[in-house]
Structures are given as structure tokens and as C-alpha cells.
Amino acid sequence: MLFQERYGKGEPNDEMIDAIRADMPAGIETILAVGGGTVIDIAKLMVFGGEFTVDEFYRGLVKAEKVRELVAVPTTCGTGSEMTNVAVTALLKQNTKKGLALDSMYPDRAVLIPELVSTLPYKFFATSSIDAMIHAVESYVSPKANCFTEMFSKHALEKILGGYRYMQKAGNEAWSDRAEDFLVGSNYAGIAFGNAGVGAVHALSYPLGGMYHIPHGESNMLMFSEVFRTYKAKQPEGKIELLEQMLGEILEVPAADALAELDALLNHVLHCGKLHEYGVKEEDLPVFAKSVIEGQQRLLNNNYTPLSYEDMMAIYRARF
Ligand SMILES: [Fe+2]
Numbered sequence: 001m002l003f004q005e006r007y008g009k010g011e012p013n014d015e016m017i018d019a020i021r022a023d024m025p026a027g028i029e030t031i032l033a034v035g036g037g038t039v040i041d042i043a044k045l046m047v048f049g050g051e052f053t054v055d056e057f058y059r060g061l062v063k064a065e066k067v068r069e070l071v072a073v074p075t076t077c078g079t080g081s082e083m084t085n086v087a088v089t090a091l092l093k094q095n096t097k098k099g100l101a102l103d104s105m106y107p108d109r110a111v112l113i114p115e116l117v118s119t120l121p122y123k124f125f126a127t128s129s130i131d132a133m134i135h136a137v138e139s140y141v142s143p144k145a146n147c148f149t150e151m152f153s154k155h156a157l158e159k160i161l162g163g164y165r166y167m168q169k170a171g172n173e174a175w176s177d178r179a180e181d182f183l184v185g186s187n188y189a190g191i192a193f194g195n196a197g198v199g200a201v202h203a204l205s206y207p208l209g210g211m212y213h214i215p216h217g218e219s220n221m222l223m224f225s226e227v228f229r230t231y232k233a234k235q236p237e238g239k240i241e242l243l244e245q246m247l248g249e250i251l252e253v254p255a256a257d258a259l260a261e262l263d264a265l266l267n268h269v270l271h272c273g274k275l276h277e278y279g280v281k282e283e284d285l286p287v288f289a290k291s292v293i294e295g296q297q298r299l300l301n302n303n304y305t306p307l308s309y310e311d312m313m314a315i316y317r318a319r320f
Pocket of ligand 1: 079135202220
């Protein structure tokens with residue numbers, strides 16, 4: 001048994017994964033990954049044989065062969081990693097986070113156990129479920145969405161937002177009554193974004209995670225409402241109208257109020273400060289925006305509508 005904590009705290013980085021791969025005993029045929037997105041994403045890189053560093057792998061310098069089976073057992077209700085072919089890691093030399101999508105990284109099986117999720121500390125529940133909610137919304141407006149991914153996005157949102165509305169009445173600490181809904185919702189969202197992708201919210205949030213170690217769900221939440229306000233201002237007609245209609249039905253408000261209502265609901269689940277409260281400096285903002293344009297084209301292709309460097313700067317500034 002290997003414990004990620006022995007190799008470093010927090011979300012994965014390339015050096016941590018290299019060390020874990022080096023310690024893997026010989027003769028392993030099946031990897032059982034029990035944990036959050038970090039553990040499952042690390043395990044996705046352990047299915048490959050051969051000697052290589054994760055940095056080389058993410059730069060596309062090596063082609064590795066899958067030699068082990070992967071069974072994923074999520075213990076958070078966010079990443080949906082058990083259903084996707086994506087592994088995200090910080091790349092220390094490049095000072096950012098990057099996702100790599102390879103069909104050989106799909107887990108062979110996923111096992112959902114609500115009891116594992118229901119004992120999460122509140123903050124882990126909140127950040128992970130917000131991440132899942134954002135997977136559902138970003139994939140819904142992605143140009144790669146289709147009627148199947150939309151179905152999974154919609155059902156994910158019904159489960160997750162239904163749970164949040166229950167918490168509004170019963171109190172935030174009652175979230176675990178709905179642990180199964182949050183776990184299944186995050187799994188549905190994983191299917192949706194595994195096929196249709198996520199976009200600017202994740203792209204803009206990666207430098208915050210890479211440089212300031214803000215947890216993934218929290219950095220996504222910091223970007224979410226502002227990205228969608230910008231989408232709406234730039235391209236008010238189109239898929240975003242269908243999103244507003246769907247959210248309006250789930251939240252029982254008129255479509256025109258749905259995004260604002262969602263913002264209020266999220267703030268009820270988790271309070272996020274401004275970027276400067278996390279230590280971010282104003283001179284970081286152009287560095288972030290440049291690194292998004294240079295390093296996150298895989299995600300930016302999934303945007304509802306294109307965002308320019310100036311748009312990204314305006315989003316970061318609004319949250320600063
Ligand atoms: Fe995510």
C-alpha cells in the first residue's frame with residue numbers, strides 16, 4: 001500500500017508522482033486507487049510501464065504502454081476523475097498545472113461508496129462539490145457538448161444543486177444527508193466533462209492552483225461567476241440561454257435571474273475572499289493571463305465564446 005501523504009501534501013505535482021512510481025513494487029497488475037482526485041490522477045500515471053519522468057510525459061516526449069489495470073474508488077464528490085481519461089498535475093518547473101487526456105488513462109472500473117464521502121470535512125465537501133457543479137456547467141456550454149453529455153450535465157446539476165438547496169433549509173452541516181446525490185452527481189458531471197471538456201473557468205483557475213496552491217474547487221469558484229458574467233456580456237444569445245433556462249427550472253427562479261441565484265447559492269456553501277486575500281499580487285495577474293493563453297489551449301477550445309487576453313485580465317482584476 002502506498003500513501004500519497006508520505007510523498008507530499010496537497011494536490012499532485014510531477015516530482016511527487018515520479019517518487020511514487022519509483023516506489024511501486026514489482027509485479028503489480030491492478031492498482032486500487034482510493035482517494036480524491038489527487039490520488040486517482042496519480043494512479044492514472046501508474047498504469048504505465050517504462051522509465052520516464054512525468055515532466056517528459058506531459059511534454060509528449062515519451063509514449064508509454066498501459067501494463068496495469070486501474071480501479072478507482074473516489075472519496076470526494078468533485079473531480080469525477082473515476083470517469084475521465086484526464087490526469088491533472090502541477091508541473092513544478094513550468095510553474096502551472098496541466099491536464100493530459102489519454103484513453104489509456106480511463107479507469108477500468110469505478111466503485112462509488114457514499115459512506116466514504118459522507119465523513120468528509122466540510123471544506124473538502126464544499127470545494128469538491130463546487131468543482132463538480134462547475135464541470136457540469138462548463139461542459140454544458142462547451143462547443144463539444146452533445147445531447148448525451150447535456151443529459152449528464154443536467155442530471156448532475158439536479159443532484160448537486162438539489163443538495164445545496166436542501167442545505168439552505170436544513171443547514172450546511174446537513175450536507176451529508178445527501179452524500180449519495182453529491183457522489184453520483186459528481187460522477188455524472190465527470191461523464192459530461194470527460195466527453196465535452198471544461199473551459200475558461202478551469203483554465204483561469206490553474207495558475208492560482210499552480211502558484212498559490214489554492215485548492216482546485218476553491219480556485220474554480222473564484223473564477224466561475226465572473227467568467228459566466230463575461231460570457232453573457234460577450235455572447236448573450238446561444239447556449240448560455242439554455243443554461244439559464246435549465247438553471248432557472250432547477251433553482252425555481254426566472255431564467256434571467258438564474259446565474260445570480262446560482263452565485264448566491266454557491267456563496268452560501270462556501271465563502272471565497274478576493275485574490276489578494278490569498279496572497280496574489282497585482283503584478284501576478286498578467287503573468288496568469290499569459291500562462292493561460294500559452295499553456296491552456298486544450299481547455300480554451302471548450303469555451304462558450306472566445307476570451308481575449310484583455311477579457312482574462314478583466315476577470316482576474318474583478319476578483320482581485
Ligand atoms: Fe475540476
